[in-house]
Amino acid sequence: MSHSTSEPLPDYRTQDPAVAARFAKIKERPVVLEIDRLGRQFPGEHGPVTALRDISLQIHRREFVCVIGPSGCGKSTLIRIIAGLDDPTSGRMLVDGKETSGPCPERGMVFQGYTLFPWLTVKRNVMFGLEMDGMSSAQAESEARQWIDLVGLRKFAENYPHQLSGGMKQRVAIARALAPNPRVLLMDEPFGALDAQTRAQMQSHLLEIWRNVDVTILFITHDLDEAILLADRIVVLKAHPGEIQEIIEVPVPRPRSLAQLQSPEFQATRRRLDELIHPKVHAPSDHLPIVRLTQIGDDVE
Ligand SMILES: Nc1ncnc2c1ncn2[C@@H]1O[C@H](COP(=O)(O)OP(=O)(O)O)[C@@H](O)[C@H]1O
Ligand SMILES: [Mg+2]
Numbered sequence: 001m002s003h004s005t006s007e008p009l010p011d012y013r014t015q016d017p018a019v020a021a022r023f024a025k026i027k028e029r030p031v032v033l034e035i036d037r038l039g040r041q042f043p044g045e046h047g048p049v050t051a052l053r054d055i056s057l058q059i060h061r062r063e064f065v066c067v068i069g070p071s072g073c074g075k076s077t078l079i080r081i082i083a084g085l086d087d088p089t090s091g092r093m094l095v096d097g098k099e100t101s102g103p104c105p106e107r108g109m110v111f112q113g114y115t116l117f118p119w120l121t122v123k124r125n126v127m128f129g130l131e132m133d134g135m136s137s138a139q140a141e142s143e144a145r146q147w148i149d150l151v152g153l154r155k156f157a158e159n160y161p162h163q164l165s166g167g168m169k170q171r172v173a174i175a176r177a178l179a180p181n182p183r184v185l186l187m188d189e190p191f192g193a194l195d196a197q198t199r200a201q202m203q204s205h206l207l208e209i210w211r212n213v214d215v216t217i218l219f220i221t222h223d224l225d226e227a228i229l230l231a232d233r234i235v236v237l238k239a240h241p242g243e244i245q246e247i248i249e250v251p252v253p254r255p256r257s258l259a260q261l262q263s264p265e266f267q268a269t270r271r272r273l274d275e276l277i278h279p280k281v282h283a284p285s286d287h288l289p290i291v292r293l294t295q296i297g298d299d300v301e
Helices: 016-029 075-083 122-132 137-150 166-178 196-213 222-230 258-262 264-275
Strands: 031-042 049-060 064-068 090-095 107-112 184-188 216-221 233-238 243-248
Touching: 031 075, 031 216, 049 075, 049 090, 049 243, 064 075, 064 222, 064 258, 075 107, 075 184, 075 258, 090 233, 107 166, 122 137, 122 166, 137 166, 166 184, 166 196, 196 222, 216 222, 222 258, 233 264, 243 264, 258 264
Parallel strands: 064 216, 064 233, 107 184, 184 216
Antiparallel strands: 031 049, 031 090, 233 243
16 A cells, blocks of 8 residues: 555545545435534734634534644634534534534533543543433443443543543543533544554544444544544634635545555645645745845855
């Protein structure tokens, strides 16, 4: 599968038949999350700042969508609005076709920082939201155990967060977010604080969980490879104001693994993301008149 640098890369929009068939199937599934002309302004020192403008997106059942973009382009604002932790200043959001706002167990969230309750065991952290929703302790405990098993932490159910590694804490956070059976799992750079090796393990672990659970995932990242490895579609945002620049259907076949990193489809997608996110800056000498700014006259090179 490795790609020799002498051959030209395929167009990132070219899909092999299996990939094209998968996208056709996804589009037939019902829309779980719809965002309709969403906008968010914040008051700023010199008038309102537009963090998000006119964001429209439809995500289908069991689709995995990544949102990528430079720092400050509104990724966290977008996912916080979808989680119901912030309100848009314009536009609407629909889950299963019904307009909705405010936090709700149908939308589970995993943050980058560790947000477990330090005074509760792993099991009690996962049970917490279920009991808050009115589930009996016995039922919540049995549900929590299933989710803890799914994320591979059976042996750690009675441990406290401080006894766990960063990767394990995020596994608990995923179990906790999935336990109430959300329609959509929202993840804001959940592996951003992990070392590279743990991060790679968590990526394949998340794909494994997603294969086994009927859940739609919206995942924020600023890591290009992470987005390509995980996503069906990648929504590329640009900054100031935060707008959708392009939505890419990832042509890399599933099941995915890091072994595909060098494949032509992967590399073609990566090159496109690079173009969008790191637009080529021309050397100043191409465009600027040459002005002498130093009086010294020494060559510096
Ligand atoms: N509560 C807030 N008040 C004022 N400005 C905000 C607030 N939250 C975010 N912003 C601004 O909105 C823009 C997008 O921020 P954010 O969503 O955090 O970006 P990202 O997650 O892509 O780095 C930034 O310019 C940021 O300064
Ligand atoms: Mg952010």
